[in-house]
Structures are given as structure tokens and as C-alpha cells.
Amino acid sequence: MPKRKGRPVLHAVTVLALLTGSAYFTYELRKDEQAKVPAAQSITDNADLQNSGAKATGKQTWERLNNPARSVLRDGKGAVVATFTDGARTATLKGPSRTFAEPANTASRVVTDDWVRLMPEPWTKGSENEQWFxxxxxxxxxxxxxxxxxxxxQYVQGAPVKKDSSGVPYAGDAVFGPFKEDGVDRLEQNDFYDYLGIPYTFRNGSTLYPRKERYRALDCSGFMRMVWGYRARFPLMATNALGDGLPRSADGMARSKTGVDIIKIQGPSPWYVRPTNIDVLQPGDLLFFKMDHRTGNHIDHVGLYLGLDTDGHRVFISSRKEVNGPTMGDKAGASRIDGNGFYAQLFRSAKRL
Structure with missing residues (x-):
């Protein structure tokens, strides 16, 4: 009987279709989706600077911009290819368009061609000529x-479990934290090693141990430490005071000398003031919020800026009590820092790692 040659190809196509249809994360290269997205957020200082280096030259060109000091790489047509900020390891590169969605908690979707990555060293003027870069x-x-x-x-509701070679689940649906004794509020201070359920030794030699009742739990700063530190390998402090790198809490991160302050904390404590201009934000920035009077002068929430959603709003993802884990949802439907919604009114500062 002759071999049926078409079946392996058909099987591969079917698997690919199932993967790309995942509810929590999909790749989309379709032009009709991209056409629905508002114009890309300006990464320059103002409208005049947006096109300052955008002339078609037929080859890649580098441009220096301020506020914050950074280098922008443009392609031969003048379009931005990548952005590198002085003092930061975060780089934003253009790549294939993707859609990020979390239908369990919000109708908001982000279709983006921004890929946020960590460089091995902080950027400085002229780094484009260095061999490491x-x-x-x-x-x-x-x-x-x-x-x-x-x-x-990989930590939102419905995300599949991923295990490392030792069988430790390093990704999958995370909760914010277990309930307190009152059965209403949730315990905070759940770091990445609580989620993993394994001890972790930091670069300063400190070893911290997970608590069984907090297994698979990540509070807001624990979520950022999982994403940037344990997964992307950004250095982590054991606490807000021990070691070097990304501190333990949202307040520690906001006030740390680590990274570059894109929007500084301003105004009188304990509530400070909402920034008047957020145009300098770039996908991948850490966003900080003042939400709870019980935390005194402390900044008490942190999230990851995603950019514009398909409705043209500036949105972010963070781990929080209301949804019980990482989410881009909100009581009002989406986590927005523009307009006058809950998180928009409590937004205070931003940092680029």
C-alpha cells in the first residue's frame, strides 16, 4: 500500500492552529488586526522630535534623543527598529506582531510589534560600536x-504549567496569595521562591525559603521579580536592603537606584501626585502606584507597562488581590493609566530597568 504523504503535514498545521488560538497568548501576523491598532505610541519627547530622524536613507541610522537620554536605531525607511536608554538594560526591539489577551478578566487586547528584552550590560552612548552589543x-x-x-x-489565569528539567513548575496560573484568617483579604509578601516552592540563594549568599501555604502565589513585586529576575536573569536583592539588583517590594523598586527613573515620584507624601505627562513611557517600563493609606509613605503597587491596547488606552499587567493573580484586568474592565479610572488616578512614577 502506498504511503500517505499528506498526513504529517496536515497534523503539523492542525497543531500550529491550536497553539496560535490559545486564550492567553497568541501570535497574530494578520494585517487586518494591525490595521485596528492606533498609531504606535511615540517614544520621542514630543511631536516635533518624532520625525526628526525619520527620513528615508536606504540604510540603518542611529539617532540620539533626550528625556530620557537614549539611542534610537531606524531602518532605511526611517522607521524605528529599536530603542536603548542610557543606564538601562531594557531594550525595545521591533519584531513580528503579537496579540496579548486575557479574556477571563478583561476584553482589553494588546496587539504589538514591540519585543522587550534585557541586554547583558546597561546602555551608554556609543554602545552600538561595542562588540558585546x-x-x-x-x-x-x-x-x-x-x-x-x-x-x-505565562502566569495569567489559564496559563499552562511549564516545568524545568528538575520537575519544578516555573510557569503557569499564579494566585496573588492565600486568604488571611478573616477569609476576606489575601496575604501579601509572596515572592517568586514561594511560587516555585524551592529555596533560593541570592548573589549576596542569603538563602530564603518558601512557605508551603504560599505555593504558586505571587504578589505584585513578586510577579515582577519572577518575570525580570528568575526568568530573565536580572539581578535580585534578597530584601530591600541586602544585595544588589531589583529590591523586594514595590516601594523598594520605585526608590532604588537600579535602572532609570523615567517618571519621578513627586508631590507631598503620603499620597504624592499623579504625573501630568506620561508620553515618555515605553513598553516594558515598571509602573508604580500609591493605593493604600495603611502603607504610610510607601509606594505599594507595581506593574509592567504593555503600551496601547486596541482601544487606544495605555494598559499594564500586574498581580493583585481583586483578580487573585497576574492580570491586565481591572474592576472597570482594563488596567489603564490614562483617563480617570482607578489605577490612572493612583499612578505615581515609572522606571526603566
Whole structure:
């Protein structure tokens, strides 16, 4: 009997279709989806600077911009290819369009061609000429290896469990934390090693141990430490005071010298004031909020800025009590920092790692 040659190809196509239809994270390259998205958020200082280096030259060109100081790489047609901020390891690279969605908690969707990655060293003026950068850029520009956004969405409701070679589940649906004794509020201070259920030794030699009742739990800063630190390998402090790298709490992160302050905390404590201009934000920035009078002068919430959703609003993802885990949802439907919604009114500062 002759072999049926078409079946393996048909099977591969079927599997691919199922994967791309995943509820929590999909790749979309369709032009009709991209056409629905508002114009890309400006990463320049103002409308005049947006096109300052956008002339078609037929070859890649570098441009220096301020506020914050950064280098922008443009393609031969003048379109932005990548952005690198002085003092930050975060790089935003253009790549294939993707859709991030979380239908269990919000109708908001983000269709983006921004890929957020960590460089091995902080950017400085002229780094484009350094060999470390040339090697890194060659490896990651155009790569579809998981970036910061892809990693973050591996913890939303319905995300499948992923295990490492030792059988430790390092990804999958995370909760914010177990209930307190009152059965109403949830316990905070759930770090990435609580989620993993394994001890973790930090670079300063400190070893911290997980608590069984907090297994698979990540509070807001624990979620950021999981994504940036444990998964993307950004250095982590054991606490807000021990070691170097990303501190333990939202307040520690907001006030740390680590990274670059894109929007500084301003106004009188304990509530501070909402920023008047958020145009300088770039996908991948850490966003900080003042939400609870019980935390005194402390900044008490942190999230990851995703950019514009398909309705043209600036949205973010974070872990919180109301949804019980990582989400881009909100009581009002979506986590927005523009307009006058709950999180928009409580937004206070931003940092680029």
C-alpha cells in the first residue's frame, strides 16, 4: 500500500492552529488586526522630535534623543527598529506582531510589534560600536524567543504549567496569595521562591525559603521579580536592603537606584501626585502606584507597562488581590493609566530597568 504523504503535514498545521488560538497568548501576523491598532505610541519627547530622524536613507541610522537620554536605531525607511536608554538594560526591539489577551478578566487586547528584552550590560552612548552589543543584537533582533511580555503572560489565569528539567513548575496560573484568617483579604509578601516552592540563594549568599501555604502565589513585586529576575536573569536583592539588583517590594523598586527613573515620584507624601505627562513611557517600563493609606509613605503597587491596547488606552499587567493573580484586568474592565479610572488616578512614577 502506498504511503500517505499528506498526513504529517496536515497534523503539523492542525497543531500550529491550536497553539496560535490559545486564550492567553497568541501570535497574530494578520494585517487586518494591525490595521485596528492606533498609531504606535511615540517614544520621542514630543511631536516635533518624532520625525526628526525619520527620513528615508536606504540604510540603518542611529539617532540620539533626550528625556530620557537614549539611542534610537531606524531602518532605511526611517522607521524605528529599536530603542536603548542610557543606564538601562531594557531594550525595545521591533519584531513580528503579537496579540496579548486575557479574556477571563478583561476584553482589553494588546496587539504589538514591540519585543522587550534585557541586554547583558546597561546602555551608554556609543554602545552600538561595542562588540558585546553587536553580538547581542545579532542574536536577538528578529528572534521569537520568549521576551518579557511573553514571560509575563505565562502566569495569567489559564496559563499552562511549564516545568524545568528538575520537575519544578516555573510557569503557569499564579494566585496573588492565600486568604488571611478573616477569609476576606489575601496575604501579601509572596515572592517568586514561594511560587516555585524551592529555596533560593541570592548573589549576596542569603538563602530564603518558601512557605508551603504560599505555593504558586505571587504578589505584585513578586510577579515582577519572577518575570525580570528568575526568568530573565536580572539581578535580585534578597530584601530591600541586602544585595544588589531589583529590591523586594514595590516601594523598594520605585526608590532604588537600579535602572532609570523615567517618571519621578513627586508631590507631598503620603499620597504624592499623579504625573501630568506620561508620553515618555515605553513598553516594558515598571509602573508604580500609591493605593493604600495603611502603607504610610510607601509606594505599594507595581506593574509592567504593555503600551496601547486596541482601544487606544495605555494598559499594564500586574498581580493583585481583586483578580487573585497576574492580570491586565481591572474592576472597570482594563488596567489603564490614562483617563480617570482607578489605577490612572493612583499612578505615581515609572522606571526603566
Amino acid at each position: 553587536k553580538d547581542w543584537f545579532k542574536q536577538y533582533y528578529g528572534s521569537q524567543e520568549d521576551d518579557i511580555f511573553a514571560i509575563a503572560f
